[in-house]
Each structure stands twice: as structure tokens, then as C-alpha cells.
Amino acid sequence: MTLLGELALWVALVMAAWGTTVSFAGGVLRTRSLITSGERAVYATLAFVILASLGLISALLRSDFSVRYVASYTSANLPTPYKISAFWAGQSGSLLFWTLVLATYAAVAVWLNRRRLPELAPYVTGTLSAVTLCFLLVTAFGSNPYERLSWLPPDGRGMNPQLQNPGMAIHPPNLYFGYVATAVPFAFAVAALITRRLDAEWLGAVRRWTLLSWFFLTIGILLGMWWAYVELGWGGYWAWDPVENASLLPWLTGTAFLHSIMVQEKRGMLRTWNVTLVIATFLLAVFGTFITRSGIISSVHSFAQSTVGYWFAGFLMVGLGVSAYLVSTRLRDLEATARLESMVSREATFLFNNLLLVGIAFSVLWGTLFPIISEAVRGTKITVGAPFFNQVNVPLGLGLLALAGIGPLIAWRRASVANLRRQFTGPIISGVVAGVLLLALGMRDVHAMIAYVLGAFVMGTIVQEFAKGARARRVLYGEGPGAALTHLIARNRRRYGGYIVHAGIVVLFAAFAGLAFKKEFDVSISPGETFAATDPFGREWTFASNGVSRFEQLNRQVTAIALTATRAGGQAALITTEKRQHVDSRGAPTFEPSTEVGILETWRQDVYVVLAGVAADERAEIRITFNPLVRWVWLGGAIMLVGGLVVMWPQGERRRAEGGYLAPLEPAAATAGD
Amino acid sequence: VVSRRDFLGAAAAGAGLLAAARAVPGQQATGLPGAEMSGEGYLPVRLPPKPGAEPSMTPDERDALERRIACPCPCTLDIFTCRTSMPCEFSPAIHRDVMALVDGGHSAQEIVDAMVGVYGEAILMMPRKEGFNWAGYLMPFAAIGGGAAVILGILRAWRREAEAAPASEAPVVDATPDELARLDAALRRDG
Numbered sequence: 001m002t003l004l005g006e007l008a009l010w011v012a013l014v015m016a017a018w019g020t021t022v023s024f025a026g027g028v029l030r031t032r033s034l035i036t037s038g039e040r041a042v043y044a045t046l047a048f049v050i051l052a053s054l055g056l057i058s059a060l061l062r063s064d065f066s067v068r069y070v071a072s073y074t075s076a077n078l079p080t081p082y083k084i085s086a087f088w089a090g091q092s093g094s095l096l097f098w099t100l101v102l103a104t105y106a107a108v109a110v111w112l113n114r115r116r117l118p119e120l121a122p123y124v125t126g127t128l129s130a131v132t133l134c135f136l137l138v139t140a141f142g143s144n145p146y147e148r149l150s151w152l153p154p155d156g157r158g159m160n161p162q163l164q165n166p167g168m169a170i171h172p173p174n175l176y177f178g179y180v181a182t183a184v185p186f187a188f189a190v191a192a193l194i195t196r197r198l199d200a201e202w203l204g205a206v207r208r209w210t211l212l213s214w215f216f217l218t219i220g221i222l223l224g225m226w227w228a229y230v231e232l233g234w235g236g237y238w239a240w241d242p243v244e245n246a247s248l249l250p251w252l253t254g255t256a257f258l259h260s261i262m263v264q265e266k267r268g269m270l271r272t273w274n275v276t277l278v279i280a281t282f283l284l285a286v287f288g289t290f291i292t293r294s295g296i297i298s299s300v301h302s303f304a305q306s307t308v309g310y311w312f313a314g315f316l317m318v319g320l321g322v323s324a325y326l327v328s329t330r331l332r333d334l335e336a337t338a339r340l341e342s343m344v345s346r347e348a349t350f351l352f353n354n355l356l357l358v359g360i361a362f363s364v365l366w367g368t369l370f371p372i373i374s375e376a377v378r379g380t381k382i383t384v385g386a387p388f389f390n391q392v393n394v395p396l397g398l399g400l401l402a403l404a405g406i407g408p409l410i411a412w413r414r415a416s417v418a419n420l421r422r423q424f425t426g427p428i429i430s431g432v433v434a435g436v437l438l439l440a441l442g443m444r445d446v447h448a449m450i451a452y453v454l455g456a457f458v459m460g461t462i463v464q465e466f467a468k469g470a471r472a473r474r475v476l477y478g479e480g481p482g483a484a485l486t487h488l489i490a491r492n493r494r495r496y497g498g499y500i501v502h503a504g505i506v507v508l509f510a511a512f513a514g515l516a517f518k519k520e521f522d523v524s525i526s527p528g529e530t531f532a533a534t535d536p537f538g539r540e541w542t543f544a545s546n547g548v549s550r551f552e553q554l555n556r557q558v559t560a561i562a563l564t565a566t567r568a569g570g571q572a573a574l575i576t577t578e579k580r581q582h583v584d585s586r587g588a589p590t591f592e593p594s595t596e597v598g599i600l601e602t603w604r605q606d607v608y609v610v611l612a613g614v615a616a617d618e619r620a621e622i623r624i625t626f627n628p629l630v631r632w633v634w635l636g637g638a639i640m641l642v643g644g645l646v647v648m649w650p651q652g653e654r655r656r657a658e659g660g661y662l663a664p665l666e667p668a669a670a671t672a673g674d
Numbered sequence: 675v676v677s678r679r680d681f682l683g684a685a686a687a688g689a690g691l692l693a694a695a696r697a698v699p700g701q702q703a704t705g706l707p708g709a710e711m712s713g714e715g716y717l718p719v720r721l722p723p724k725p726g727a728e729p730s731m732t733p734d735e736r737d738a739l740e741r742r743i744a745c746p747c748p749c750t751l752d753i754f755t756c757r758t759s760m761p762c763e764f765s766p767a768i769h770r771d772v773m774a775l776v777d778g779g780h781s782a783q784e785i786v787d788a789m790v791g792v793y794g795e796a797i798l799m800m801p802r803k804e805g806f807n808w809a810g811y812l813m814p815f816a817a818i819g820g821g822a823a824v825i826l827g828i829l830r831a832w833r834r835e836a837e838a839a840p841a842s843e844a845p846v847v848d849a850t851p852d853e854l855a856r857l858d859a860a861l862r863r864d865g
Contacts, residue, residue: 233759234749234751234756234758236755239750240750339832339835340829341833341837348829351825351829352822352825355818358821359814362814362817363813363817363818366813370809370810374807374810380795381794382795382798383744383795383796383798383801384810385744385800386752386799387742388801388810388811391800391811392814396814472857520737522733522737610758612758612759622758623758
């Protein structure tokens with residue numbers, strides 16, 4: 001099976017090369033047989049990539065240590081789920097996994113659009129095949145997962161303990177699903193640019209794929225945050241690590257595109273900008289891959305040193321060059337068909353929303369690359385850590401939050417003063433009331449205060465929008481409140497799903513602002529001793545050590561401490577935190593010890609306990625952190641995903657009505673003589 | 675359809691970029707915690723205690739100081755955060771140095787300067803606000819400011835064009851004409 005998998009990898013490479021060549025040739029020569037052959041090559045590439053993947057999974061499950069990748073990332077005693085997740089845990093395996101996802105998306109995209117957009121289809125097929133070919137080249141020549149060892153080791157090196165976590169098993173695939181999905185809109189953009197068919201036709205497919213990418217990137221980022229929080233033990237969920245930043249970049253530009261595409265659909269504007277955003281999103285996804293795999297930037301998440309960085313640098317440069325050429329030679333075709341009529345209009349707020357989203361993306365990119373730039377310019381190494389990113393991005397993020405509340409309140413084309421007054425009164429009152437309440441409760445942190453006031457303002461906007469829409473339905477159709485709200489969302493999923501996403505963002509910002517009140521205590525505690533601490537809400541806690549225990553479990557030796565945490569006037573809870581020393585199948589230690597965090601979760605705050613070490617006299621060194629509102633981070637993320645699902649959920653056929661109306665084809669409209 | 679001229683232009687641009695890609699600088703080692711360490715790792719930072727020295731700061735102030743010092747391991751965290759969570763040999767050692775310097779009566783600035791003297795500027799969690807480093811702090815805001823200026827310029831030009839041209843487009847409303855008529859009737863009914 002290993003040999004079969006390796007052979008399949010090479011055949012897939014040939015298939016992708018064939019698909020690229022004949023698809024572009026078929027498009028240029030307008031030869032149906034070549035176009036069809038290119039489409040079939042995409043399906044064949046997928047079949048062989050599946051076979052290559054199955055070969056590697058089989059080698060991992062069989063612990064075939066003659067394969068270097070299997071010996072490097074697994075051991076005989078590694079639990080089976082992690083043997084499977086080892087497929088994407090290392091450099092070359094994850095490249096093959098990436099290629100598998102890409103080949104699958106390519107086959108689905110080609111299948112769905114083979115008749116829908118006949119002029120674009122060969123170029124879409126050709127571009128997707130070309131991208132697949134690039135990844136297959138890197139996998140086959142740069143970092144081949146089937147590389148053999150010249151000797152047969154008795155056991156493998158094992159998997160890094162920090163990757164032996166359910167969150168880490170599912171976080172990378174979701175990120176890959178998101179990253180890779182950006183290739184499809186990119187292929188459509190390239191096809192539309194080549195054929196100069198830059199009308200709204202290609203945008204439909206692109207929007208769906210960008211949404212899919214956004215959805216999976218959101219899941220991947222959230223799971224990564226959760227993994228960092230529960231596994232790494234440093235007490236937070238976002239460290240502005242270069243690899244974390246790399247996942248945020250395409251998410252930001254993709255989000256910008258999902259907003260600006262509405263301006264093109266409604267008003268025929270921002271066509272150049274939208275094509276640029278689609279291309280930038282894909283190239284930033286490739287850039288993220290480059291950062292993770294090249295070793296140019298130090299990160300806890302990056303893969304070991306290899307030569308694949310050169311491949312991705314080349315890929316990035318070619319992609320950038322071809323895209324720049326195509327866009328610059330099609331500027332006339334990309335001219336807007338309408339012009340902005342007022343600065344106080346929905347389209348103007350979308351422009352500023354895009355400016356901030358892209359601005360944040362730029363600042364993240366700039367901060368990530370600044371150590372390299374500084375070293376190149378001054379010859380001095382510097383560190384750009386979390387304080388830098390917080391200082392630069394917090395004001396920008398708050399501006400973005402404000403726009404999430406302002407945008408929906410302003411009409412398209414031109415808003416009147418009366419309209420503005422009517423729309424803004426409610427949300428502004430809710431923001432002011434929240435501010436006064438928080439001041440009265442004693443909050444003095446400026447950034448947190450601004451975040452909560454703006455959050456209340458945006459929530460006011462969202463509630464007002466839902467209330468107005470539901471009220472209109474009740475008047476029109478005589479529906480009850482529940483039915484009106486449900487039908488309102490069901491009939492305009494993009495708009496109201498978007499508002500649900502905004503609500504999730506507000507909850508996220510509120511949770512982020514809670515970190516301003518975090519409190520940490522370093523404690524040295526012996527069995528039977530107690531420690532008293534005051535949480536950010538002024539409540540007293542007592543932590544009593546129940547002692548240290550040592551035991552063996554699966555593939556690790558565990559040292560654990562149990563604490564009884566009691567809040568004054570509340571119930572006692574048991575918190576256990578561990579240090580784990582992983583061992584191989586012969587019992588020899590592998591890797592450095594890892595931390596297993598003890599977390600007592602409530603809606604108000606997490607009590608987060610980390611065992612730093614245990615001395616010979618059983619005295620344990622622990623850190624106790626009160627982390628306010630962390631549960632709201634996961635809730636906010638879940639709300640965003642629900643909103644994303646609502647937006648993505650397929651809706652009945654829509655038609656463009658006469659006179660520029662965009663309307664759902666519903667029974668009432670059908671009986672009106674359509 | 676791509677013309678031959680367009681195709682050759684694209685091919686030339688691609689070849690140039692490929693050549694540029696070959697000039698990418700050499701790559702450094704990195705990896706997961708415990709696998710490989712970046713930089714030079716732990717270097718002792720020692721200063722003689724001041725005469726009659728007493729601890730120069732409270733534990734909370736010392737923690738705040740440690741949050742300004744970056745750990746040399748690939749964790750990208752500060753000393754205070756890294757030392758209890760990561761499998762790192764450097765942050766506990768640097769923490770011990772900081773405690774010794776604090777006990778020796780040295781101020782936060784003196785300790786930071788001593789750290790920079792031994793490790794270089796990379797030991798700071800964020801670059802000092804001086805010289806070229808200002809580019810790091812200001813560029814994002816400059817870019818956004820520049821972007822805003824460009825957008826405002828374009829919007830003004832568009833608005834002038836729109837004002838000069840006669841209004842011809844129908845209003846864009848997300849509803850069918852039938853729905854609009856019914857909405858209009860309902861609103862009239864509603865007062």
C-alpha cells in the first residue's frame with residue numbers, strides 16, 4: 001500500500017500537469033475535446049491524490065517506520081486517533097493533506113460550473129489544476145511523505161505532546177479547508193480576467209466559495225484559540241504569533257470581500273477592488289503557508305526547517321506577478337458602472353469598513369514581517385510581540401466595531417438627515433446607557449469602556465434591524481412575533497445572517513475587553529496548605545492543596561496536583577492540573593514535559609490553574625489566573641458560525657427583476673404576473 | 675481569449691519573478707517547543723548589587739517588568755508568561771536573573787538596559803520607540819490614513835460626476851415591485 005500510495009502521488013502530478021496544459025489550451029483554442037479532457041484530468045488527479053493519502057494513512061496506522069515521516073511523527077504506542085491526525089501533523093504529510101483538500105475542491109468546483117459558466121470553465125479548471133500541480137510538485141520534490149529511511153528503527157520519535165489534543169487534531173484540517181477554499185475564487189478571478197468577462201456572473205460562485213473559506217477559517221481560528229488556551233497553558237488564547245497572524249490575514253481580506261461584493265452587486269462599483277481582494281486573499285493564504293513552512297520567522301506553530309519555503313516563495317511571486325499583470329491590463333474592463341452619490345451612504349461605510357479590515361490585515365502583516373525588515377535595514381534583530389499588535393490593532397478593531405453598527409443604519413445611495421435621526425437614536429441611546437451603567441459600576445479602563453459602549457451601540461443596531469423587519473412582516477402577513485422573526489431570517493438570509501455574525505463579533509469584543517481585568521497569582525503551595533486570592537470582581541477565593549500524585553497513563557507519566565477552590569459564599573470545586581512526561585514504547589522519555597491546565601469555567605470568569613513544577617518536598621509551584629469572560633469568546637465564535645451557516649444556507653432561485661430590483665422569487669411575486 | 679502579446683508579456687513577468695524568488699535569503703531553523711530553539715538561548719545577565727541593596731520593586735512590578743522581556747525560545751511569549759507554561763529552559767533562568775537584579779536594588783530601566791546589553795534589542799517584547807522602529811509603529815496608521823485620503827479623493831470625484839450626470843437609475847431596493855406596493859399600502863394603513 002505504501003508503494004501504491006507513492007506511485008499514485010507521481011501519477012497525480014502527471015494528471016495535474018496534463019489538466020493544466022489541456023485546459024488552458026482548450027480555452028484558448030476553444031476546443032471542446034481538450035476542455036473535457038482537462039475536466040477529466042481534475043477528477044483523475046483527485047482519485048490519485050486520494051490513493052496517495054490512503055497509502056500514507058495506512059503506513060501511519062501500520063507503524064511502518066521504514067517511512068521517514070511515520071518514524072518522525074508517530075510511535076508504536078501513540079493512540080490511534082493521533083496516528084490518523086499525524087497525517088497533517090508534520091510538514092510533508094500536511095502538504096499531501098492540503099493537496100487532497102485542494103484536489104477535492106477543484107473537482108467539486110469543476111463539476112458544479114462545467115455548464116454554468118462555459119466561457120470561464122476551462123480557465124477555472126486550468127488555474128485550479130495549476131495550483132494543484134504546484135502543491136504536488138512541492139510534495140513530490142520538496143518534502144515527500146514517502147521518503148524512506150535507510151534503516152528500520154524499532155520505534156518512531158512520537159508526536160509532540162502538545163499536538164496530542166482533540167482540538168489540535170481538528171484545528172489544522174479546518175484551517176486547511178479555509179485556506180484551500182480561497183483557491184477557487186482565485187481561479188474564477190483569473191478566468192474572469194483572462195476572458196474579460198468581468199460582469200456580475202462570476203461573483204455568485206466566488207461569493208459562495210469565499211463564504212465557505214471564511215466559515216472554515218473561522219472554525220480553524222477558534223479551535224486554534226481554544227487549543228492554545230487549554231493546552232499551551234500560558235493563560236490566553238491569542239498571542240499574535242506569526243502563524244496565528246498568518247491565519248488571520250486571509251480571514252480579514254475575505255471578510256472585506258464579503259462586504260464589498262455587496263456594493264458591486266447593488267451598485268456595480270468596486271469591481272477592481274473586489275478582484276484584488278479575491279486575489280489578495282488567496283495569495284495571503286499561500287503567504288501563510290510560506291511563513292509556517294519556510295522557517296523565516298520563529299513560531300511555536302511552525303514546522304521544522306526545510307527547503308519548501310523556496311517553493312512557496314516562487315509560487316507566491318509567480319501568483320503575484322500573473323495577477324498584477326492580469327489586473328493591470330484589464331483596468332478598463334473593471335471600471336465601475338455607477339458612481340457614489342453621497343458620503344453618507346451604505347456604500348461609503350462599506351468602503352471605510354474595507355479600509356479598516358484591509359488596514360488591520362496590513363498592520364498584522366507589517367508587524368509580522370517587521371523583524372525581518374528591521375534586520376535587513378538596520379542589521380538589528382528585534383521582537384515584535386503581543387504588546388505591539390495590541391497597541392496598533394486595538395484602536396483599529398474598535399473603529400471596525402463602530403462601523404458594524406453604523407453601516408446597517410445608513411441607506412444605500414443617499415441618507416437623509418431625518419432618516420439618520422430615526423435610525424441612530426435607538427442604538428446611540430443603548431450605547432450611552434451602557435456607558436453610564438459601567439461608569440456607575442466603577443469601570444475605569446478606557447479601552448474596555450469604549451469596547452462595551454460600542455458593543456451596546458452595535459447590539460442596539462442589530463436589535464433595531466430585527467425588530468423593524470419583524471414588525472413589517474407582522475403588519476404585512478399578520479404573523480406572530482416568533483414566526484415573523486423566523487421568516488424574516490429565512491427570506492433574507494444574507495442580510496440577517498450577517499447581522500447574527502455581527503452579534504457574534506460584539507460578544508467576542510466584549511470577551512476580549514474582559515482580559516483587561518485579568519489577575520494572576522504565582523503560588524508555592526504544600527499539601528494541606530491554603531492560598532487566598534481576590535478575583536477581578538472583588539470576590540474572595542481560597543485554594544487548598546489536596547496533594548501531589550504521580551501515575552502512568554497511556555503513553556505518559558503524569559504528575560498532578562489537585563486543588564479545592566472555594567469562593568466565599570459559594571460551593572467548593574476540584575481543579576486538577578498536570579505536568580506530563582511522554583514516553584516511547586520502551587518507557588524512555590520523549591520531548592519536554594507538557595502542561596495540562598486545570599480550568600474551572602463559569603460565565604463570569606475562568607479560574608485557570610497551571611502546574612509549573614513540583615519540588616522534592618512535594619511543594620508545588622502553580623500559577624492561578626482569573627480570566628474574565630473567556631466562555632463568551634467561545635459563545636461569540638459559535639454565534640458567528642451560526643450566522644455564517646444562515647448566510648451560506650442555499651436559498652431558492654433569485655431573479656433580477658425589471659427596473660433593478662433584486663428579489664426572491666416567491667409565490668406572491670409569481671402570482672403578480674411574472 | 676489571451677492574445678499572443680499578452681501571453682508573452684505574462685511569461686516574461688513570471689520568469690522575472692521566478693528569478694527574484696531564487697534570491698530569497700537563507701532560512702533559519704525553528705520548530706515546536708522542545709525540538710529546536712531559535713536565537714542564542716540563555717545568556718547570564720549579572721550586575722553587582724548596589725551597596726545596601728534592597729529589592730527595587732514589588733512582585734507585581736517585577737511581573738510587569740518580566741512582561742516586557744521576550745523569551746528566546748520559539749514561544750513568542752514574554753518571560754512572565756512562558757516560564758510556568760512552556761517546556762522552556764530559558765525563561766526560568768532569565769526569571770532568576772531578573773529576581774537577582776531586583777534584589778540587587780536595580781531599577782526596571784537598569785534591568786532592561788542590562789538585558790538589551792547582553793541579548794540585544796530582540797529581548798524586548800516590542801521595539802523601542804526610536805529611530806527606524808517608528809516606521810513599525812506608524813506605518814499601519816500611515817497606510818490607513820493614505821488609504822482614507824485616496825478613498826475620500828475618489829468619492830469626491832465620483833460625487834462630482836454623479837451630480838453632473840442626470841439621475842437615471844431606478845432606486846435599488848431589495849424587494850419585488852409587488853412587495854413594495856404591499857409594503858407601501860401597509861405603511862399607509864399603519865399611519
